[in-house]
Amino acid sequence: MFPLDFNKPDVANTIASCTHFQRFRRSVIMSA
Secondary structure (H helix, E strand, O other), X not given: OXXXXXXXXXXXXXXXXXXXXXXXXXXXXXXX
């Protein structure tokens, strides 16, 4: 995982991109 600094405003973006990557990888595995 990423080291999260909750004082930074881009923590939400990091989490969103992480979940987006999980969803993308899952869709790629399903379509393979």
